[in-house]
Amino acid sequence: MTEDQIEKMIEKAAEAAAKNALRNIGLHDADAIHDLREVRELLDAWRMAKRTAGRAIVQTFTYLFLGALITGSYFKLLANNEL
Numbered sequence: 001m002t003e004d005q006i007e008k009m010i011e012k013a014a015e016a017a018a019k020n021a022l023r024n025i026g027l028h029d030a031d032a033i034h035d036l037r038e039v040r041e042l043l044d045a046w047r048m049a050k051r052t053a054g055r056a057i058v059q060t061f062t063y064l065f066l067g068a069l070i071t072g073s074y075f076k077l078l079a080n081n082e083l
Contacts, residue, residue: 022028027035 019028022032026032
């Protein structure tokens, strides 16, 4: 066998394996590309939601911390009759 023949045989086997794998997971029809786009959009939306939720949590804790500092300062000044 020549190197060319071996390469063609490997390519055919790889293509057949890929088609078989896609068939096994249900992505062998013409709508598969649309399904994959929808999954990608869903993943992008999930990542954005996680990022937004993380920022909101950090922002909330920051506001609570600053509010506690301001409230503590106010009561300390009130206790010293400086207001």
